[in-house]
Amino acid sequence: MDSAFESRGGMPKIKRPLREADVPSWTGRTEVLVVGYGGAGSCAALEAARAGAAVTIVEAASGGGGTTALCGGHVYCGGGTPVQQACDFRDTAEDMYRFLMASTPFQDEAKARLYSEQSVDHFAWLEAQGVPFKRSYYPARHSLQPDDSCLIWTGNEKVWPWSEMARPAPRGHKAAGEAEAGHLIMKALMAQVDRLPIEKVFDTSVDQLIVDRRERVVGVAGSRFGERVHFRAERGVILSAGGFIMNHQMVANHVPDLARDIIDHGSPHDDGSGIQLGLSVGGAAIHLSEYFITLPFYPPEELTFGVLVNHRGQRFVNEDSYHARIGQAALRQPDQRVYLIVDDSCFHYPDINQFVPEMPRTDLAIEISATASSIKGLESALGLPANSLETSLSSYNEGAARGEDPLFHKHADWLRPLDRAPYAAFDLSLGRAPYLAFTLGGLRTRASGEVLAEDGAVVAGLYAAGRNSCGLPRNCDGYASGLSVGDATFFGRMAGRAVAAADLG
Amino acid sequence: MDSAFESRGGMPKIKRPLREADVPSWTGRTEVLVVGYGGAGSCAALEAARAGAAVTIVEAASGGGGTTALCGGHVYCGGGTPVQQACDFRDTAEDMYRFLMASTPFQDEAKARLYSEQSVDHFAWLEAQGVPFKRSYYPARHSLQPDDSCLIWTGNEKVWPWSEMARPAPRGHKAAGEAEAGHLIMKALMAQVDRLPIEKVFDTSVDQLIVDRRERVVGVAGSRFGERVHFRAERGVILSAGGFIMNHQMVANHVPDLARDIIDHGSPHDDGSGIQLGLSVGGAAIHLSEYFITLPFYPPEELTFGVLVNHRGQRFVNEDSYHARIGQAALRQPDQRVYLIVDDSCFHYPDINQFVPEMPRTDLAIEISATASSIKGLESALGLPANSLETSLSSYNEGAARGEDPLFHKHADWLRPLDRAPYAAFDLSLGRAPYLAFTLGGLRTRASGEVLAEDGAVVAGLYAAGRNSCGLPRNCDGYASGLSVGDATFFGRMAGRAVAAADLG
Numbered sequence A, B: 001m002d003s004a005f006e007s008r009g010g011m012p013k014i015k016r017p018l019r020e021a022d023v024p025s026w027t028g029r030t031e032v033l034v035v036g037y038g039g040a041g042s043c044a045a046l047e048a049a050r051a052g053a054a055v056t057i058v059e060a061a062s063g064g065g066g067t068t069a070l071c072g073g074h075v076y077c078g079g080g081t082p083v084q085q086a087c088d089f090r091d092t093a094e095d096m097y098r099f100l101m102a103s104t105p106f107q108d109e110a111k112a113r114l115y116s117e118q119s120v121d122h123f124a125w126l127e128a129q130g131v132p133f134k135r136s137y138y139p140a141r142h143s144l145q146p147d148d149s150c151l152i153w154t155g156n157e158k159v160w161p162w163s164e165m166a167r168p169a170p171r172g173h174k175a176a177g178e179a180e181a182g183h184l185i186m187k188a189l190m191a192q193v194d195r196l197p198i199e200k201v202f203d204t205s206v207d208q209l210i211v212d213r214r215e216r217v218v219g220v221a222g223s224r225f226g227e228r229v230h231f232r233a234e235r236g237v238i239l240s241a242g243g244f245i246m247n248h249q250m251v252a253n254h255v256p257d258l259a260r261d262i263i264d265h266g267s268p269h270d271d272g273s274g275i276q277l278g279l280s281v282g283g284a285a286i287h288l289s290e291y292f293i294t295l296p297f298y299p300p301e302e303l304t305f306g307v308l309v310n311h312r313g314q315r316f317v318n319e320d321s322y323h324a325r326i327g328q329a330a331l332r333q334p335d336q337r338v339y340l341i342v343d344d345s346c347f348h349y350p351d352i353n354q355f356v357p358e359m360p361r362t363d364l365a366i367e368i369s370a371t372a373s374s375i376k377g378l379e380s381a382l383g384l385p386a387n388s389l390e391t392s393l394s395s396y397n398e399g400a401a402r403g404e405d406p407l408f409h410k411h412a413d414w415l416r417p418l419d420r421a422p423y424a425a426f427d428l429s430l431g432r433a434p435y436l437a438f439t440l441g442g443l444r445t446r447a448s449g450e451v452l453a454e455d456g457a458v459v460a461g462l463y464a465a466g467r468n469s470c471g472l473p474r475n476c477d478g479y480a481s482g483l484s485v486g487d488a489t490f491f492g493r494m495a496g497r498a499v500a501a502a503d504l505g
Helices: A039-050 A082-086 A093-103 A109-117 A119-129 A182-195 A248-254 A273-280 A301-305 A323-331 A375-382 A388-401 A483-500 B039-050 B082-086 B093-103 B109-117 B119-128 B182-195 B248-254 B273-280 B301-305 B323-331 B375-382 B388-401 B483-500
Strands: A028-035 A055-058 A074-076 A172-174 A198-201 A204-211 A217-224 A227-239 A291-294 A307-310 A338-342 A368-372 A423-427 A436-439 A450-452 A458-464 B028-035 B055-058 B074-076 B172-174 B199-201 B204-211 B217-224 B227-239 B291-294 B307-310 B338-342 B368-372 B423-427 B436-439 B450-452 B458-464
Touching: A028 A039, A028 A198, A028 A217, A028 A483, A039 A055, A039 A182, A039 A198, A039 A227, A039 A483, A055 A227, A074 A483, A082 A119, A093 A109, A093 A119, A109 A119, A109 A483, A119 A182, A119 A483, A182 A483, A204 A227, A204 A273, A217 A458, A227 A273, A227 A483, A273 A458, A291 A323, A301 A338, A307 A388, A338 A375, A368 A375, A375 A388, A375 A423, A388 B388, A458 A483, B028 B039, B028 B199, B028 B217, B028 B483, B039 B055, B039 B182, B039 B227, B039 B483, B055 B227, B074 B483, B082 B119, B093 B109, B093 B119, B109 B119, B109 B483, B119 B483, B182 B483, B204 B227, B204 B273, B217 B458, B227 B273, B227 B483, B273 B458, B291 B323, B301 B338, B307 B388, B338 B375, B368 B375, B375 B388, B375 B423, B458 B483
Parallel strands: A028 A055, A028 A227, A055 A198, A227 A458, B028 B055, B028 B227, B055 B199, B227 B458
Antiparallel strands: A074 A172, A204 A217, A217 A227, A291 A436, A307 A338, A338 A423, A368 A423, A450 A458, B074 B172, B204 B217, B217 B227, B291 B436, B307 B338, B338 B423, B368 B423, B450 B458
């Protein structure tokens, strides 16, 4: 018979907790043990070491970087950062907090408050570590500015209804590198780690927590080139080993929406092992069904003048929403069939058709489903219900002509009647267009990183940060680029400080 | 410092697994230990005992019944039951299987297959236990027939798109009692339990699993009137202790949608303890964010002629859908604001306004938001965007006049232009109308009831059934009344058989 915690397909084989008394011998001893050397883990290690603790990082790969090194390099910061000020944008911690609270119906209030209040400090901290940021602003609507400019609108701040809930400000701060710049963040953080007496153990997969007689987490066990290793952690263990988009069993268990036609977005070690380790000692894993997904139909931004409709010819979202919000709204449409309708005045091919450096496949393109000389003709060519598209467009055009969108409140900047033939429909349906996703669910933690059980009690000795925890980015609808890296680096720091200061009672 | 697995508000304090060697003394020894004496637990106990195993049921309440005893009493059966035959409905196991597979995008194929193929047998088994079912059919659209008739349409079988995916048949079989009849099911099952040498231990909350050195589950521990008790289970433990709608911490963790303005629907012991016990030994809990919710705006069925719109004046679902599907669709509308638009020809007050025997509150009613002599006037009175309701209704009426609903394919039986003034709008918004919910997520199990870890490995010695498992009813959209009790009783039986036959290798 199979026994629990054994895997079948190369995915992590998480074992039940090992009692300290049953550890054959200690491979190493430290005070703070950090599992995973990406954005969260490096920041946790830095803060713990600077607080005077002995720190060991254990990493599954042969080097540091994690998923942060692969990302675009946005960090979501606000409240009046030097870049916001240099670019003449006014922002306050309160407006940032309001936006974060409004971004999801189930936000963690304490985390949103702390993150907003300390965001300017966190930005300064990142710069002090050597992460480069220019004092410049990229004005166009884009998922990832192609140059090394810094500030950009990366969320739904200007988008209704958020625009009415908090004063908008751009908060995406990209590290100063062309296009994807996440590697610059990790390069700086890892250089800092190298300056401190922080032990790094690579090529080691952690698959078991070690607990003492009082059930406190006091270490980890794992495998290194086929040999078992055991590390004791006097003060505590920080799980910062990434999400689970690469664990297809977990995806099938928890996010069946992502089980097909989706491009996994992450590093190969985003295998959910950290989350499972937390579960193994009673930590609660929350919102495992939530995810980030993007449908990168823009840039160019002119496509925002287009109208998105489902297979009933109905509009379903304000088209000026952030691409992740649109991706999720699209997935929720019947049969996941969605079209972008454009007229001759705003027709462009999506940029993704030409060049998508971060993508694992090169055959991705957004294709034209139909063209026609009239909306009626387009409706018929797409097989939409009679009069459905015509009704939607005529109502849209009528409002757009007076600068209004009564249904979805698309911003007046992007309203213009679609009335110049010919018309085209791009196919944004699932299975046709590229959808890229990663997971957002993780262990329930306090702002300090302490892992909590279902009933809110602390799991002694265990901390989590980054996508091993459920942090500020908790659903797709309110996601903003930079929120995951911002959350990972900031709450990684909080966890590092907390474990270094932990009362071992 | 708080320690893990300790509760703060009367909710279960699930403890980490206890090693067999650390058990101070055994309160009792049995072969099969069943946690929870509701529909799943009683059926599991019966099958295990009849297979020759010594069985002990441990129940938190002072008597049996669980949530099954409180329910309406529908059991979802098909494939040609004696009642279907007597009432001249043709059904096959294959059509039932097709419907179950189509009812959710993430169905468990093995369970759907087994349940469909053995549904006629399961119905016979229930009758053999003494559960009374008449050979009669209730033809009206109703959430729970008020008389003691048996067969009724309880799901979306006739509703588009399911109507095109499997040949429809009514499959709700209600036990023969007026209105709520779940108690009759439990009365019969408990009488059978009483006839067998099955030990029952009441007033005992199980809060810990006991494992041997190989991590096999070999018993449970709990509290009885303040004293610790320990039961050894030679062959295995079956968790059948209900869902978690009453555990507000778990609801906030996993189903934040249900954290406010919802009426919890269940027994006080639906506290998630069984699910947490499974998690404590590495079982995967899946789809914890899924729920059943109902918005009982009908009966009377004439209200089905009405049209449902959101606060943008858009229709969003075929109004002849099962009430749970409508409830979930309503929750997904912007601001969760929804109205039922009726004209003079179909105006009725919802029955719920008069008499709702199963409801914990008596002040629940569905209220009228606005009345007007024209649709335009209603639109204005409701504060909907200009022309939005008028456009929706004019398009609906145009289709209805020719017996078609191009947008949502509402069945022609329920299509009639709404054109007889005066008009009224009932407020079905969350916080205004009654929404009743229970949870559907639970432990990942095989059809045999064996609990599985995230990676699909078996957790040795542990089984789950009913809402401690994630069974056939896995999302609201495809729910049918009777599916949860049908799943609980059938897979409770499967688990009872499997554990009695378990290879203890």
